[in-house]
Amino acid sequence: MAQQVRDGFVELYGTDPEGVWSAPGRVNLIGEHTDYNDGFVMPFALPHTATAAVSRRTDGVLRLHSGDVEGGVVELRLDDLAPESDRNWTAYPAGVVWALREAGHPVTGADIHLTSTVPSGAGLSSSAALEVVVALALNDLYELGLQRWQLARLCQRAENVYVGAPTGIMDQTASACCESGHALFLDTRDLSQKQIPFDLAAEGMVLLVVDTQVKHSHSEGEYGKRRAGCERGAALLGVDALRDIPYGELDEALGRLGDDEEAVRLVRHVVTEDERVEKVVALLESGETRAIGPVLVAGHASLRDDFRISCPELDLVVDTALASGALGARMTGGGFGGSAIVLAEATDVAAITKAVEEAFAAAEFTAPRVFEAVPSAGARRLV
Numbered sequence: 001m002a003q004q005v006r007d008g009f010v011e012l013y014g015t016d017p018e019g020v021w022s023a024p025g026r027v028n029l030i031g032e033h034t035d036y037n038d039g040f041v042m043p044f045a046l047p048h049t050a051t052a053a054v055s056r057r058t059d060g061v062l063r064l065h066s067g068d069v070e071g072g073v074v075e076l077r078l079d080d081l082a083p084e085s086d087r088n089w090t091a092y093p094a095g096v097v098w099a100l101r102e103a104g105h106p107v108t109g110a111d112i113h114l115t116s117t118v119p120s121g122a123g124l125s126s127s128a129a130l131e132v133v134v135a136l137a138l139n140d141l142y143e144l145g146l147q148r149w150q151l152a153r154l155c156q157r158a159e160n161v162y163v164g165a166p167t168g169i170m171d172q173t174a175s176a177c178c179e180s181g182h183a184l185f186l187d188t189r190d191l192s193q194k195q196i197p198f199d200l201a202a203e204g205m206v207l208l209v210v211d212t213q214v215k216h217s218h219s220e221g222e223y224g225k226r227r228a229g230c231e232r233g234a235a236l237l238g239v240d241a242l243r244d245i246p247y248g249e250l251d252e253a254l255g256r257l258g259d260d261e262e263a264v265r266l267v268r269h270v271v272t273e274d275e276r277v278e279k280v281v282a283l284l285e286s287g288e289t290r291a292i293g294p295v296l297v298a299g300h301a302s303l304r305d306d307f308r309i310s311c312p313e314l315d316l317v318v319d320t321a322l323a324s325g326a327l328g329a330r331m332t333g334g335g336f337g338g339s340a341i342v343l344a345e346a347t348d349v350a351a352i353t354k355a356v357e358e359a360f361a362a363a364e365f366t367a368p369r370v371f372e373a374v375p376s377a378g379a380r381r382l383v
Contacts, residue, residue, distance in 0.1 A: 020051065
Protein backbone atom coordinates (compact mmCIF):
# COMPACT_ATOMS: atom_id res chain seq x y z
CA MET A 1 0.00 0.00 0.00
CA ALA A 2 2.82 2.44 0.88
CA GLN A 3 4.42 2.04 -2.54
CA GLN A 4 1.09 2.42 -4.30
CA VAL A 5 0.31 5.65 -2.44
CA ARG A 6 3.82 6.96 -3.04
CA ASP A 7 3.49 6.25 -6.78
CA GLY A 8 0.11 8.01 -6.81
CA PHE A 9 1.71 11.07 -5.22
CA VAL A 10 4.48 11.16 -7.84
CA GLU A 11 1.90 10.90 -10.63
CA LEU A 12 -0.16 13.76 -9.18
CA TYR A 13 2.51 16.18 -8.04
CA GLY A 14 5.50 15.27 -10.21
CA THR A 15 7.91 14.67 -7.33
CA ASP A 16 8.59 12.17 -4.56
CA PRO A 17 6.74 12.68 -1.24
CA GLU A 18 8.78 13.34 1.88
CA GLY A 19 7.19 10.31 3.50
CA VAL A 20 4.23 7.94 3.72
CA TRP A 21 2.18 7.42 6.90
CA SER A 22 -0.78 5.26 7.93
CA ALA A 23 -3.45 5.46 10.64
CA PRO A 24 -6.04 2.77 11.38
CA GLY A 25 -9.76 2.69 11.85
CA ARG A 26 -11.00 1.20 15.09
CA VAL A 27 -13.60 -1.05 16.62
CA ASN A 28 -14.88 -0.25 20.09
CA LEU A 29 -15.05 -3.40 22.19
CA ILE A 30 -17.12 -1.75 24.94
CA GLY A 31 -17.80 1.80 26.16
CA GLU A 32 -20.23 3.49 23.76
CA HIS A 33 -21.23 7.16 24.06
CA THR A 34 -19.22 7.40 27.27
CA ASP A 35 -16.33 9.40 25.82
CA TYR A 36 -18.10 12.77 25.73
CA ASN A 37 -19.33 12.05 29.26
CA ASP A 38 -15.73 11.90 30.60
CA GLY A 39 -16.08 8.13 30.94
CA PHE A 40 -14.25 4.94 30.00
CA VAL A 41 -13.86 3.37 26.56
CA MET A 42 -12.07 0.31 25.21
CA PRO A 43 -11.31 0.42 21.49
CA PHE A 44 -8.72 -1.43 19.46
CA ALA A 45 -7.22 -0.58 16.09
CA LEU A 46 -8.15 -2.44 12.92
CA PRO A 47 -5.77 -3.58 10.17
CA HIS A 48 -7.75 -1.25 7.85
CA THR A 49 -5.95 2.07 7.47
CA ALA A 50 -5.88 5.49 5.87
CA THR A 51 -2.53 5.97 4.14
CA ALA A 52 -1.08 9.36 3.16
CA ALA A 53 1.92 10.46 1.11
CA VAL A 54 2.83 14.00 2.16
CA SER A 55 5.30 16.78 1.41
CA ARG A 56 5.63 20.26 2.89
CA ARG A 57 4.94 23.51 1.03
CA THR A 58 6.06 27.01 1.98
CA ASP A 59 3.50 29.09 0.06
CA GLY A 60 0.40 28.79 2.26
CA VAL A 61 -1.29 26.30 -0.11
CA LEU A 62 -2.82 22.94 0.83
CA ARG A 63 -3.34 20.47 -2.04
CA LEU A 64 -5.45 17.40 -1.31
CA HIS A 65 -6.26 14.32 -3.35
CA SER A 66 -8.01 11.06 -2.50
CA GLY A 67 -7.59 7.90 -4.53
CA ASP A 68 -11.04 6.83 -3.27
CA VAL A 69 -13.09 9.84 -4.42
CA GLU A 70 -13.89 10.94 -7.97
CA GLY A 71 -12.22 14.20 -8.95
CA GLY A 72 -8.85 15.85 -9.19
CA VAL A 73 -6.60 17.68 -6.74
CA VAL A 74 -8.41 20.14 -4.45
CA GLU A 75 -6.35 23.29 -3.79
CA LEU A 76 -7.05 25.40 -0.69
CA ARG A 77 -5.37 28.48 0.76
CA LEU A 78 -4.48 28.09 4.43
CA ASP A 79 -5.63 31.63 5.20
CA ASP A 80 -9.08 30.79 3.83
CA LEU A 81 -9.68 27.72 6.01
CA ALA A 82 -12.72 28.35 8.24
CA PRO A 83 -14.93 26.12 10.41
CA GLU A 84 -17.92 24.47 8.72
CA SER A 85 -16.97 25.96 5.33
CA ASP A 86 -16.50 22.53 3.73
CA ARG A 87 -19.04 19.71 3.45
CA ASN A 88 -16.78 17.33 1.50
CA TRP A 89 -14.22 14.69 2.51
CA THR A 90 -11.56 17.41 2.32
CA ALA A 91 -12.94 18.92 5.55
CA TYR A 92 -11.19 16.21 7.60
CA PRO A 93 -7.58 16.77 6.46
CA ALA A 94 -8.12 20.53 6.02
CA GLY A 95 -9.60 20.69 9.52
CA VAL A 96 -6.43 19.15 10.95
CA VAL A 97 -4.27 21.79 9.23
CA TRP A 98 -6.62 24.50 10.53
CA ALA A 99 -6.48 23.07 14.09
CA LEU A 100 -2.67 22.89 14.04
CA ARG A 101 -2.38 26.49 12.87
CA GLU A 102 -5.03 27.69 15.35
CA ALA A 103 -2.91 26.12 18.10
CA GLY A 104 0.08 28.16 16.92
CA HIS A 105 2.00 25.46 15.06
CA PRO A 106 3.94 26.74 12.03
CA VAL A 107 2.39 24.70 9.21
CA THR A 108 2.97 26.54 5.92
CA GLY A 109 1.27 24.17 3.48
CA ALA A 110 1.31 20.60 2.18
CA ASP A 111 0.73 18.35 -0.78
CA ILE A 112 -1.23 15.27 0.33
CA HIS A 113 -2.38 12.15 -1.49
CA LEU A 114 -4.62 9.81 0.51
CA THR A 115 -6.26 6.45 0.18
CA SER A 116 -8.15 4.39 2.77
CA THR A 117 -9.25 0.80 3.32
CA VAL A 118 -11.40 1.74 6.35
CA PRO A 119 -15.05 1.18 5.35
CA SER A 120 -16.80 4.56 5.23
CA GLY A 121 -20.04 5.02 7.19
CA ALA A 122 -19.61 1.68 8.97
CA GLY A 123 -18.95 3.15 12.41
CA LEU A 124 -15.26 2.18 12.22
CA SER A 125 -13.81 5.71 12.40
CA SER A 126 -12.83 6.26 8.78
CA SER A 127 -12.85 10.02 9.47
CA ALA A 128 -10.57 9.76 12.51
CA ALA A 129 -8.10 7.68 10.49
CA LEU A 130 -7.96 10.45 7.85
CA GLU A 131 -7.41 13.09 10.51
CA VAL A 132 -4.76 11.20 12.45
CA VAL A 133 -2.68 10.20 9.43
CA VAL A 134 -2.48 13.85 8.32
CA ALA A 135 -1.72 15.08 11.84
CA LEU A 136 1.08 12.53 12.34
CA ALA A 137 2.62 13.34 8.96
CA LEU A 138 2.63 17.10 9.61
CA ASN A 139 3.90 16.57 13.16
CA ASP A 140 6.85 14.62 11.78
CA LEU A 141 7.57 16.85 8.78
CA TYR A 142 7.33 20.13 10.66
CA GLU A 143 9.03 18.67 13.76
CA LEU A 144 6.22 19.94 16.00
CA GLY A 145 7.11 17.54 18.82
CA LEU A 146 3.51 16.77 19.74
CA GLN A 147 2.69 13.62 21.71
CA ARG A 148 0.17 11.11 20.34
CA TRP A 149 -2.53 12.18 22.82
CA GLN A 150 -1.98 15.81 21.80
CA LEU A 151 -2.45 14.90 18.14
CA ALA A 152 -5.67 13.10 19.07
CA ARG A 153 -6.94 16.22 20.86
CA LEU A 154 -6.18 18.41 17.83
CA CYS A 155 -7.92 15.94 15.52
CA GLN A 156 -10.96 15.94 17.79
CA ARG A 157 -11.02 19.74 17.65
CA ALA A 158 -10.83 19.55 13.86
CA GLU A 159 -13.85 17.24 13.78
CA ASN A 160 -15.86 19.14 16.43
CA VAL A 161 -15.22 22.69 15.27
CA TYR A 162 -14.11 22.55 11.62
CA VAL A 163 -16.28 19.65 10.42
CA GLY A 164 -19.05 20.34 12.93
CA ALA A 165 -19.48 16.78 14.27
CA PRO A 166 -19.83 16.60 18.09
CA THR A 167 -17.68 13.47 18.56
CA GLY A 168 -15.73 12.52 21.67
CA ILE A 169 -12.00 11.82 21.92
CA MET A 170 -12.07 8.01 21.60
CA ASP A 171 -11.76 7.55 17.83
CA GLN A 172 -8.75 9.79 17.34
CA THR A 173 -6.96 8.42 20.43
CA ALA A 174 -7.52 4.83 19.29
CA SER A 175 -6.14 5.58 15.83
CA ALA A 176 -3.11 7.39 17.26
CA CYS A 177 -2.30 5.23 20.29
CA CYS A 178 -3.45 1.60 19.97
CA GLU A 179 -0.96 -1.27 19.97
CA SER A 180 -1.02 -4.58 18.10
CA GLY A 181 -2.57 -7.45 20.08
CA HIS A 182 -4.12 -5.11 22.65
CA ALA A 183 -7.28 -3.17 23.42
CA LEU A 184 -6.86 0.36 24.76
CA PHE A 185 -8.45 1.11 28.14
CA LEU A 186 -8.83 4.89 27.98
CA ASP A 187 -10.05 7.29 30.65
CA THR A 188 -11.42 10.10 28.49
CA ARG A 189 -11.28 12.62 31.37
CA ASP A 190 -7.51 12.62 31.95
CA LEU A 191 -6.55 10.64 28.80
CA SER A 192 -4.68 8.06 30.89
CA GLN A 193 -4.22 4.84 28.96
CA LYS A 194 -3.59 1.19 29.65
CA GLN A 195 -2.89 -1.40 26.97
CA ILE A 196 -4.86 -4.57 27.79
CA PRO A 197 -3.69 -7.82 26.09
CA PHE A 198 -6.41 -9.01 23.71
CA ASP A 199 -5.12 -11.92 21.62
CA LEU A 200 -8.23 -13.87 20.71
CA ALA A 201 -6.53 -16.17 18.20
CA ALA A 202 -4.31 -17.60 20.95
CA GLU A 203 -7.47 -18.62 22.83
CA GLY A 204 -9.32 -20.07 19.84
CA MET A 205 -11.71 -17.15 19.44
CA VAL A 206 -12.53 -14.57 16.79
CA LEU A 207 -14.14 -11.15 16.92
CA LEU A 208 -16.19 -10.52 13.78
CA VAL A 209 -17.25 -7.13 12.51
CA VAL A 210 -20.57 -7.20 10.67
CA ASP A 211 -20.98 -4.03 8.61
CA THR A 212 -24.74 -3.72 8.07
CA GLN A 213 -24.14 -1.39 5.08
CA VAL A 214 -26.59 1.04 6.72
CA LYS A 215 -24.75 4.36 6.47
CA HIS A 216 -24.71 6.73 9.39
CA SER A 217 -23.48 10.29 9.75
CA HIS A 218 -22.39 11.86 13.04
CA SER A 219 -23.00 15.34 11.72
CA GLU A 220 -26.70 14.66 11.50
CA GLY A 221 -28.88 15.57 14.44
CA GLU A 222 -29.46 12.41 16.47
CA TYR A 223 -25.90 12.06 17.81
CA GLY A 224 -25.91 15.71 18.86
CA LYS A 225 -29.28 15.26 20.57
CA ARG A 226 -27.93 12.37 22.67
CA ARG A 227 -24.89 14.40 23.66
CA ALA A 228 -27.02 17.41 24.63
CA GLY A 229 -29.36 15.10 26.57
CA CYS A 230 -26.44 13.67 28.55
CA GLU A 231 -25.17 17.17 29.34
CA ARG A 232 -28.66 18.12 30.50
CA GLY A 233 -28.79 15.01 32.71
CA ALA A 234 -25.45 15.93 34.30
CA ALA A 235 -26.68 19.48 34.94
CA LEU A 236 -29.90 18.22 36.55
CA LEU A 237 -27.83 15.99 38.85
CA GLY A 238 -25.36 18.75 39.68
CA VAL A 239 -22.24 17.02 38.35
CA ASP A 240 -19.66 18.08 35.78
CA ALA A 241 -20.24 14.94 33.70
CA LEU A 242 -22.18 11.68 34.01
CA ARG A 243 -18.85 9.99 34.77
CA ASP A 244 -19.22 11.49 38.25
CA ILE A 245 -22.28 9.39 39.15
CA PRO A 246 -20.94 6.26 40.91
CA TYR A 247 -22.55 3.01 39.75
CA GLY A 248 -23.53 2.20 43.33
CA GLU A 249 -25.50 5.46 43.54
CA LEU A 250 -27.28 5.12 40.19
CA ASP A 251 -30.73 4.27 41.58
CA GLU A 252 -30.65 7.27 43.89
CA ALA A 253 -29.57 9.54 41.02
CA LEU A 254 -32.33 8.22 38.75
CA GLY A 255 -34.83 8.83 41.53
CA ARG A 256 -33.79 12.48 41.63
CA LEU A 257 -34.61 12.78 37.91
CA GLY A 258 -38.22 11.87 38.67
CA ASP A 259 -40.42 11.45 35.62
CA ASP A 260 -37.90 12.96 33.18
CA GLU A 261 -37.96 9.76 31.11
CA GLU A 262 -35.35 10.80 28.54
CA ALA A 263 -32.82 11.90 31.16
CA VAL A 264 -33.37 8.67 33.12
CA ARG A 265 -32.65 6.54 30.04
CA LEU A 266 -29.55 8.43 28.96
CA VAL A 267 -28.04 8.63 32.44
CA ARG A 268 -28.71 4.94 33.09
CA HIS A 269 -26.95 3.94 29.88
CA VAL A 270 -23.82 6.00 30.48
CA VAL A 271 -23.36 5.00 34.13
CA THR A 272 -23.95 1.28 33.47
CA GLU A 273 -21.74 1.39 30.36
CA ASP A 274 -18.80 2.79 32.36
CA GLU A 275 -19.32 -0.11 34.78
CA ARG A 276 -19.32 -2.57 31.85
CA VAL A 277 -15.98 -1.21 30.59
CA GLU A 278 -14.38 -1.73 34.00
CA LYS A 279 -15.88 -5.23 34.17
CA VAL A 280 -14.42 -6.18 30.76
CA VAL A 281 -10.98 -4.86 31.78
CA ALA A 282 -11.08 -6.97 34.96
CA LEU A 283 -12.17 -10.10 33.07
CA LEU A 284 -9.48 -9.73 30.39
CA GLU A 285 -6.77 -9.06 32.96
CA SER A 286 -7.77 -12.21 34.87
CA GLY A 287 -7.77 -14.34 31.69
CA GLU A 288 -11.55 -14.83 31.59
CA THR A 289 -11.95 -13.66 28.01
CA ARG A 290 -15.02 -15.75 27.19
CA ALA A 291 -16.86 -14.20 30.11
CA ILE A 292 -16.94 -10.80 28.41
CA GLY A 293 -19.62 -12.12 26.02
CA PRO A 294 -22.63 -11.46 28.30
CA VAL A 295 -21.25 -7.98 29.08
CA LEU A 296 -21.26 -7.15 25.37
CA VAL A 297 -24.86 -8.37 25.11
CA ALA A 298 -25.91 -6.20 28.07
CA GLY A 299 -24.23 -3.25 26.36
CA HIS A 300 -26.28 -3.80 23.23
CA ALA A 301 -29.53 -3.96 25.19
CA SER A 302 -28.66 -0.66 26.88
CA LEU A 303 -27.83 1.04 23.57
CA ARG A 304 -31.02 -0.32 22.01
CA ASP A 305 -33.48 0.34 24.84
CA ASP A 306 -32.05 3.24 26.86
CA PHE A 307 -29.94 5.18 24.34
CA ARG A 308 -32.20 4.17 21.44
CA ILE A 309 -29.58 4.27 18.70
CA SER A 310 -29.83 0.77 17.27
CA CYS A 311 -31.70 -0.16 14.10
CA PRO A 312 -33.41 -3.34 12.78
CA GLU A 313 -30.29 -4.47 10.93
CA LEU A 314 -28.04 -4.17 14.00
CA ASP A 315 -30.58 -5.97 16.20
CA LEU A 316 -30.86 -8.75 13.61
CA VAL A 317 -27.09 -9.30 13.64
CA VAL A 318 -27.00 -9.53 17.43
CA ASP A 319 -30.07 -11.76 17.77
CA THR A 320 -29.05 -14.10 14.94
CA ALA A 321 -25.43 -14.41 16.11
CA LEU A 322 -26.47 -15.24 19.67
CA ALA A 323 -29.02 -17.78 18.46
CA SER A 324 -26.25 -19.37 16.36
CA GLY A 325 -23.86 -19.89 19.25
CA ALA A 326 -21.95 -16.60 19.55
CA LEU A 327 -20.40 -15.88 22.96
CA GLY A 328 -21.52 -12.25 22.76
CA ALA A 329 -22.54 -9.53 20.31
CA ARG A 330 -23.45 -5.86 20.26
CA MET A 331 -23.67 -2.85 18.01
CA THR A 332 -20.49 -0.75 17.97
CA GLY A 333 -19.87 2.88 17.09
CA GLY A 334 -22.17 5.87 17.02
CA GLY A 335 -25.32 3.98 16.08
CA PHE A 336 -28.20 4.44 13.61
CA GLY A 337 -26.50 1.91 11.34
CA GLY A 338 -22.87 0.98 10.93
CA SER A 339 -21.48 -2.22 12.41
CA ALA A 340 -21.99 -4.85 15.08
CA ILE A 341 -19.31 -7.01 16.68
CA VAL A 342 -19.64 -10.73 17.37
CA LEU A 343 -17.40 -12.68 19.77
CA ALA A 344 -17.29 -16.34 18.80
CA GLU A 345 -15.35 -19.55 19.06
CA ALA A 346 -13.23 -19.86 15.90
CA THR A 347 -14.99 -23.16 15.11
CA ASP A 348 -18.40 -21.40 15.06
CA VAL A 349 -17.48 -18.48 12.77
CA ALA A 350 -18.59 -20.08 9.49
CA ALA A 351 -21.99 -21.11 10.87
CA ILE A 352 -22.62 -17.71 12.49
CA THR A 353 -21.61 -15.83 9.33
CA LYS A 354 -23.90 -18.01 7.21
CA ALA A 355 -26.81 -17.53 9.62
CA VAL A 356 -26.42 -13.74 9.63
CA GLU A 357 -26.18 -13.57 5.83
CA GLU A 358 -29.28 -15.76 5.46
CA ALA A 359 -31.21 -13.69 8.01
CA PHE A 360 -30.41 -10.49 6.10
CA ALA A 361 -31.50 -12.09 2.84
CA ALA A 362 -34.77 -13.28 4.41
CA ALA A 363 -35.44 -9.77 5.75
CA GLU A 364 -34.61 -8.32 2.30
CA PHE A 365 -31.83 -6.19 3.80
CA THR A 366 -28.68 -5.32 1.84
CA ALA A 367 -26.13 -8.13 2.25
CA PRO A 368 -23.79 -7.39 5.18
CA ARG A 369 -20.00 -7.29 4.95
CA VAL A 370 -18.42 -9.64 7.50
CA PHE A 371 -14.73 -9.69 8.41
CA GLU A 372 -12.45 -10.63 11.28
CA ALA A 373 -11.23 -7.79 13.50
CA VAL A 374 -7.60 -8.30 14.49
CA PRO A 375 -6.21 -5.88 17.14
CA SER A 376 -3.60 -3.96 15.16
CA ALA A 377 -1.01 -1.20 15.45
CA GLY A 378 -1.84 2.48 15.71
CA ALA A 379 -0.66 5.27 13.43
CA ARG A 380 2.92 5.09 12.17
CA ARG A 381 5.35 6.27 9.52
CA LEU A 382 5.77 3.68 6.75
CA VAL A 383 8.37 5.34 4.51
